[in-house]
Amino acid sequence: MTIAAARTPGPPTVRQHFGRTRVMGLSIGVIGLFIGVVFGLGSRAGSHTSVTWSPVNLSSAVPWHLGTLTVPTRLSCLILGLILVALGAEVVVRRPERGVMARFGVAGIFFLFTLILWTGRTLGPSQVSSINFTAILIGSSGVAMVLVYGSLSGVMCERAGVVNIAIEGQYIGGALVGTVLASTTHSFIIAAIGGAAIGAGLGWILAFLALRYMSDQIIVGVVIVTMMAGLSSYLNLQVLSPYPQYNLGNLAPPLAIPLLSKIPILGPVFFNQSGFFYAMMLLVALVSFGLFKTRWGLRVRAVGEHPKAAASVGINVVRVRYINVVLGGAIAGVGGVAFMAVQGQFQPGYTSGLGYIALAGMIFGRWRPSGAVVASVLFGISVYLAENLQTYQIPVPTEILQMFPFLITIAVVSGLIGRVRPPAADGLPYQRD
Amino acid sequence: MTKRFDSLVANDGIDLVVEPGQIHCLLGENGAGKSTLMNVIFGLLRPDEGEMLIDGEPVWFTNSGEAVRRGIGMVHQHFMLVPVFSVAENVVLGFEPTKSFDRLDYAKARDDIRRVSKEFGLEVDPDAIIEELPVGLQQRVEILKALDHDAQLLILDEPTAVLTPQEIDALMTIMRSLADSGKSILFITHKLKEVKEAADVITVIRQGRVVGTAQPTDSEGTLASLMVGREVILTVEKEVRSPGDDVLEIRDLVVRDDRGLPAVNGVSLDVRAGEIMALAGVQGNGQTELVEALAGMRFVESGTITLRGRDITNKTPREILDHGLGHVPEDRHRNGLVLSMSVADNLVLNTPRRAPFARHGSRNLNAVRDNATQVVRDFDIRATSIFEPVSSLSGGNQQKVIVARELSRPLTFFVASQPTRGLDVGSIEYVHRQIVRQRDEGNGVLIVSSELDEVLSLGDRIAVMHQGKITGVVEPTTSRETIGLLMAGVSEEPARA
């Protein structure tokens, strides 16, 4: 290990860098072509898609009722496809050094958007099946919010050099404790605190075993998930079923922000959300600022990249890692409560791998809070659509949308598209010598 | 000061006094206890007995942060720099200037660095990213970091191991100017020449004890005998042999390095049977890549390598090994051994499928054991058991395992890269004798070494490499100056094939 650590990973070669950027550009272009050909030319000329922008529950409150917008499907898809082709071409030709991944995220969102347009197309002026776009965004924002909590948890832990694969377990713990506390106290704040505590506790177990006893972080993480899955279904049968008053199914009420929530489309999506959503946005800003602008962040990143160097200037590596893993666990725990507040009643197994999608989002977002947000939006929309395909009558096998976040992450870690570089000491045990 | 690890006494009653403005050399072989001593001073290890005084005040540090606060700076052999951070971030780490809300004050950090750089003549761009800097500059950042933390005593642990001669010269100048400005320097090394060049005072340690102090004016022989406790024969005894036909022919070889740049750029070289060809040159001039290409571990862009009449260009390592190439790699922990496996298994590491060690894909463990018993005896490998993991052996014995493994099978050609790096004198002599024996048995031998003494004493002919090209092939009687010029890229005579 010392040898590996001593060999600083060299900078990416010039060829590699250009090669990968070019592949990214080409991928964006291919997505654009696909949209243009399949969704654009694939829909008959003259077909239209009707889109409404008004969320059902707010339609009366919104002063500017936008009504239904009917767009020609073929033309819109062609235009959006061409935009992506142009974007891809720009990447291939100019090879920008930054923002390529973000552009790729945009391409993904375009893809999902045009998929919806294509799905809802009808011939003639019939507007029976208009697609409520805002409702899709609101629904997706709930999933995305939960994913952001999980990804942030991953960022906190892995930036300090500890792999937190137990996000799923922390979600489960948070949701379980959250539903009991929310049902008994009727306070989401207390529920959130309880969820943070259980998440922090699980984070502490991971930190304790990984930092003090050098246990394998990935194994401990996997086992924590298994344990929480078992425990939650045990408690569900043993406690929640006989005492339904502990699992009432509490949905966090939206807190509309005056004026801002009235903005068309954006308002209901961003400013008519539960407290968990606003807390999430605040947390993203906070973690982002903390990691990249403060002394604390510099030390955390140093510990995650080169713990010995950090130790040599008197930074307590183990303590930094403990703090971050416990804080990260707490964040994921709150994410679990937020999930419960979106879904209602606790059911064992209902997180169904969301913690691993959050992990994927952290990787796709390159271990950055802002990247995690982009990834969570993209993955959130695809998860939401996959779960609600019947509602929107999308004639694509559900399973393909379900695979989407995972396939894209595999492509990213393989370097098939883009290049990600984890913190150098991520997952390695640290031993004082 | 005394430090024990279980029953092993690594430092035994060491006394050391460093004066202000002095370059104090700590000289000793590998394993003599130099690093332990430094780690104790720097607060990374706790001593069992003894005391340390700074300006008359007794102190012990429980962590290195305290040591840094008390004015001790250390430049580690493996740099303690975060590769993806900028120079400024690395320098201020642990002592960051901040503004409100814990924000980093980058402007102040840059100013501080510029001021310190100017004061001591250490020019570095504060915004450069560490991993994009050459090794020499990275080391400069390490020194800068220590100075920025107001170090009065600077510990340099084997600082020249990774540097080019030019960079070493620059380092010596920096050290001298630091000493002149009143800083104390503790310079750890096992290279005699550097000691003579740099030191004001020399302390020699051996087996955890201070065995004497010396003056830079003392001869290298005196210093060396202090280090090892007996007179060292620095020359290799070998008889003159007449070489046979060419066994290895390299023609117009081009090989790229990890960054995709041509590291070997049109090399042609012939080695004859019964001859030791020594490849000299400053490290990083393509020798590593040349040997890797030879062993099949690096892709050959163009050109050919012919071994005993067969083209082995871009063959797999296994095909080349099977054709009789013995290879002692440069980095033995990385490429030569499996540390967690037994001595016996390591001795058959590259012949596990060959009879009698295996038949039809099934291993014959009796044969593996018998082989190990035999080889350990023949090559005098000091191991308590052939079944113990090779990691429990000393560095010298580990190298012996590799050499023994390579030499205990029929060879046609033997390549050794830095075969004696980091070894004690006893092991060096041993390895040298084995190399000469290979030659005497009529095999071709290629030795790569950055130690000129080794090259001169071992080689029957010496090829000098510079920036991926052979700048000359000369006789070992050639003067050091001439070879030095060739290493610097000045071709005096056209290369003889």
Added chain:
Amino acid sequence: MPEDPRASLLSRWTRRTSQSPLLVTALALILGLAVGALVIIVTTPAVLDAWRGSFHSWGAPGHAIKVTLDNVGAGYRSMFTGSVVDPPQFWHSLTTGRNWSLSLTPLSETLTYATPLVIASIGVGIAFQTGIFNIGANGQAVAGGIAGATVASMIHLPTFLHLPLTLLAGVVGGMAAGLVPGLLKAYTGAHEVIVTIMFNYVIYAFLIYTLLSTPLQLPGQQNDISRTFDATAQLSPFFGGSSGLRVNWGLFVAIAVVVFAWWFLDRSSLGFDFRVTGANPNAARASGINARVVVVLVFLVSGGLAGLAGIVQASGTTHLITGGFLIGNAGIGFTAITVALLGRNRPMGIVWGSLLFAALGVGGRAMQSATGIPLDLATVIQSVIVLFVATPVLIKEIFRLRGAHTSALQLATKGWGS
């Protein structure tokens, strides 16, 4: 450290056994059961009521303790009798010579449960020894199940062809699922942990897709359920279907896999290459081992065994697959990771680990039907055991054992950053 010859036989014995992995596992089991008991206590109303009562009246703590012991005892007793042997029942069979099938059912169930687990765990263990963390065993087992189910239910052949072909299909399915992460790791350097986690979910989605589309879905069904396997493709029970004992010929497949794994790791040249690669990939390359080929081969072997485990599970017990097949965190592929850890990646260790976990799993079912304590408690106990086994030093500190410096388990993974 040399042993003091004057030390008593007893103290030497305790020192030696305190180094043994078996002791660590046994202590971990005790701790796991203790945690399980704690969980029962804090979640069983009767126990809690008894304790609450003890605050109100003198002498009640005795009652509360009795209630506690009754509940925990009943749970663990039914766990034991349900997975190993029920002594009265067994005695009855011994004396009367009747009802043997009832007496042997617990053991039969445990062996049935352990059979695919052994196979999958050996796959994971071989990968661990090569320095590869195959977290994708569950997905590969599912893929093996899909491929095997296709052959088992859609091709019709005599048994001597159909059964081997079904098992082979399982192996090939698992290999195919392992090949993708293997190739990605070998040729792009992608970290196998990330890739295999992600790939698991891809395969789960694929499973649902195949079970909802025409060839494999049971005709006339809307649910995610496959056609039933032909009788010729089933691993039939040893003692015939009428005995009620489910232990089946899959057991011999598992035994064959154990023997193969022992030979492969200890005696075969390829196994040596695998272990060298696991311990030092650079040295492996320098000594002529093609690291990329090894990585791909490891994933083929590991994935193939996981796939075999999947089809042995389906063909030996359910004779069809559903959308819930092995899915979730309690699937055999995940348990296999913990069992491999428990058995220190060695074939015989894995056999014992599988039997232990199988007994816990089967016992959990028995406990639920006998006492109403949910079977998921077994998962919790298993997890706690693994957490402690992964941290042997902690166990020794808890039990104040000497020789606490015993070697920690070899770390399975290199960091994501390297």
